[in-house]
Amino acid sequence: MASTNAPKTWGVLAQYENTKILYNACERVRDAGYSRWDACTPFAVHGLDKAMGLRASTLPWYVLLIGIGGSLFGLWFEMWSMGYDYPIIVQGKPLNSLPAFVPVWYEMTVLSSCLTVFFGNWVLNRLPQYYHPAFKSKAFDRVTDDKFFILIEAADSRFDLVKTKAMLKDTGASHIEELED
Amino acid sequence: MSHDIERPTDITVPATSLWAKMPLFAGVAGVAGTGFTVAMMFGEHKERAFFSYLFAFALVLSIVLGALAFVLIQHATRAGWSAVVRRVAETVMATVPLFALLFLPIALLGFHDLYPWSHETDKFLEAKRWWLGGDMGNGSGSKFYFRAVIFFGIWTLLSQLLYRWSLQQDTLGDNKEARNAITRKLWVLSAGGIFLYALSQSFAAVDWLMSLQPHWYSTMYGVYFFAGSMIGFYAFLALVCMSLQKHGMMAKAITAEHYHDIGKFSFGHTIFWAYIAFCQFMLIWYANIPEETEYYMMRMEGGWNRISLILPLVNFFIPFFVLLSRHAKRNRTVLMVASIYLLFVHALDLYWAVMPNVGAHGEEPATAAEGARQIGEAVAVHGPHFSIALVDVTALVGIGGLFLAAFAFLLARNKVICIGDPRLDESLRHENY
Numbered sequence: 001m002a003s004t005n006a007p008k009t010w011g012v013l014a015q016y017e018n019t020k021i022l023y024n025a026c027e028r029v030r031d032a033g034y035s036r037w038d039a040c041t042p043f044a045v046h047g048l049d050k051a052m053g054l055r056a057s058t059l060p061w062y063v064l065l066i067g068i069g070g071s072l073f074g075l076w077f078e079m080w081s082m083g084y085d086y087p088i089i090v091q092g093k094p095l096n097s098l099p100a101f102v103p104v105w106y107e108m109t110v111l112s113s114c115l116t117v118f119f120g121n122w123v124l125n126r127l128p129q130y131y132h133p134a135f136k137s138k139a140f141d142r143v144t145d146d147k148f149f150i151l152i153e154a155a156d157s158r159f160d161l162v163k164t165k166a167m168l169k170d171t172g173a174s175h176i177e178e179l180e181d
Numbered sequence: 182m183s184h185d186i187e188r189p190t191d192i193t194v195p196a197t198s199l200w201a202k203m204p205l206f207a208g209v210a211g212v213a214g215t216g217f218t219v220a221m222m223f224g225e226h227k228e229r230a231f232f233s234y235l236f237a238f239a240l241v242l243s244i245v246l247g248a249l250a251f252v253l254i255q256h257a258t259r260a261g262w263s264a265v266v267r268r269v270a271e272t273v274m275a276t277v278p279l280f281a282l283l284f285l286p287i288a289l290l291g292f293h294d295l296y297p298w299s300h301e302t303d304k305f306l307e308a309k310r311w312w313l314g315g316d317m318g319n320g321s322g323s324k325f326y327f328r329a330v331i332f333f334g335i336w337t338l339l340s341q342l343l344y345r346w347s348l349q350q351d352t353l354g355d356n357k358e359a360r361n362a363i364t365r366k367l368w369v370l371s372a373g374g375i376f377l378y379a380l381s382q383s384f385a386a387v388d389w390l391m392s393l394q395p396h397w398y399s400t401m402y403g404v405y406f407f408a409g410s411m412i413g414f415y416a417f418l419a420l421v422c423m424s425l426q427k428h429g430m431m432a433k434a435i436t437a438e439h440y441h442d443i444g445k446f447s448f449g450h451t452i453f454w455a456y457i458a459f460c461q462f463m464l465i466w467y468a469n470i471p472e473e474t475e476y477y478m479m480r481m482e483g484g485w486n487r488i489s490l491i492l493p494l495v496n497f498f499i500p501f502f503v504l505l506s507r508h509a510k511r512n513r514t515v516l517m518v519a520s521i522y523l524l525f526v527h528a529l530d531l532y533w534a535v536m537p538n539v540g541a542h543g544e545e546p547a548t549a550a551e552g553a554r555q556i557g558e559a560v561a562v563h564g565p566h567f568s569i570a571l572v573d574v575t576a577l578v579g580i581g582g583l584f585l586a587a588f589a590f591l592l593a594r595n596k597v598i599c600i601g602d603p604r605l606d607e608s609l610r611h612e613n614y
Contacts (some may be wrong), residue, residue, distance in 0.1 A: 046614050091467060099463050
């Protein structure tokens with residue numbers, strides 16, 4: 001009787017020795033049409049996003065929208081609170097004096113933009129992620145040291161255990177391993 | 182990943198191109214414009230001519246000083262991306278000695294008409310005499326002249342050394358060690374040079390522009406001038422690079438990546454300018470002390486109020502949203518339009534800083550209170566009036582033309598790219614991620 005707890009193949013992990021081989025391998029995987037896969041490196045490899053065929057991040061648009069929203073909110077809040085809800089005359093200036101409001105207005109714009117960058121980055125990268133199947137791999141430990149990896153998920157429509165492994169072998173992987181969920 | 186780098190060969194000004202003829206064209210326009218403006222200095226409207234001349238001088242010099250700052254920063258930070266455009270900047274800054282010459286009409290003819298402290302006095306001005314000089318009675322500008330000599334001395338020394346050493350690199354060919362030694366020398370000079378530059382540029386702005394209203398003071402003024410000068414310089418750099426490429430130079434060397442970086446700096450300094458301009462305004466507005474508010478009071482009268490109100494919009498909000506996007510900075514047409522626009526609004530900013538002082542001279546006040554009262558009166562009675570005169574245009578054409586002629590002359594005499602720079606390959610390969 002097949003246990004429901006039986007390990008299921010999550011995908012394949014391939015290890016590479018340097019950025020040049022990894023870069024070429026990524027181009028191969030990209031051109032083979034895979035969509036559910038990722039590359040993991042110890043440091044940022046310039047141009048890898050191009051080799052992987054990644055689209056530009058949508059984050060700037062969220063930052064722009066929420067930044068403008070936070071900016072308008074900050075200005076409105078100052079004018080409402082200082083000019084209407086709890087009016088106080090400061091320095092003999094009018095209740096709603098724009099120059100005095102600019103520093104806080106500006107800070108609200110920067111703050112809302114920065115918070116959107118910080119948390120938007122987490123959300124779009126699906127963080128925090130406490131567990132990943134690659135953590136079980138002994139070889140994968142060196143992703144924070146000196147090795148480079150490509151992970152292809154079994155959930156990818158083009159995934160075929162034998163063919164995918166063969167292709168990765170062909171791209172110059174020094175080590176290939178199946179990952180279980 | 183590593184592409185083969187093709188070292189550029191189109192690195193001299195083609196003899197038939199516009200840039201080869203530029204020294205003649207711009208030189209003729211420059212001599213005519215400057216000649217007309219200087220002739221006006223002996224006529225009936227001489228005060229206006231001095232102010233127009235000072236405005237044009239400050240505007241063109243701001244671009245040249247911006248270039249000097251740019252080169253100093255590139256060397257001091259050992260920047261790799263900028264090697265392909267650095268020679269253009271070096272050629273701009275190498276024209277500094279010309280401005281020592283162009284300063285003579287201001288120093289020798291216009292000193293009395295431009296600077297009220299040269300012949301007026303009160304308690305405020307007496308307290309500033311130790312620095313300003315120009316004692317009453319003998320009308321001496323000796324301290325003013327002496328400081329100008331120091332400023333031009335520093336700028337000439339820095340710019341000529343940076344320029345000559347860089348040219349020397351061109352001739353060294355494959356001698357890698359000698360080229361690296363020069364780059365190291367440039368680095369050491371720039372690290373110290375930044376301090377000299379910052380101080381001299383700041384004090385020059387105080388001397389030549391801020392002291393037009395000697396009662397007024399702003400510790401931010403030197404930085405304000407610097408922020409504007411960098412906007413002007415980056416706009417000029419982008420436009421010159423585009424024009425050189427159009428006329429068959431550095432066709433492949435300068436790419437969207439370099440324009441992207443120049444666009445980022447334009448964008449950044451636009452924000453910097455707004456930050457500085459607003460900081461200066463807000464503190465003065467809030468404290469509301471008469472000798473400080475004078476500056477803005479004068480600019481809230483007679484047509485200048487409209488310029489004052491649109492400055493934040495045209496100098497900050499519009500360029501901010503235009504240049505915000507990565508695609509805009511990488512698009513040559515957008516960057517070109519934005520650069521022309523930024524040069525124009527930078528000119529407007531300096532025009533606004535200089536020209537309201539026309540006709541703002543008052544009588545000698547007997548006491549400080551009297552002086553303060555007269556400041557108010559001067560605004561009310563002899564209020565500045567916004568109007569553009571022909572001499573503004575001739576001064577700008579004159580000084581701008583002479584500068585362009587000198588720039589094009591130096592550009593044609595040498596290679597238009599730092600072909601001997603050890604970081605040139607890195608720059609040719611440069612990519613923004």
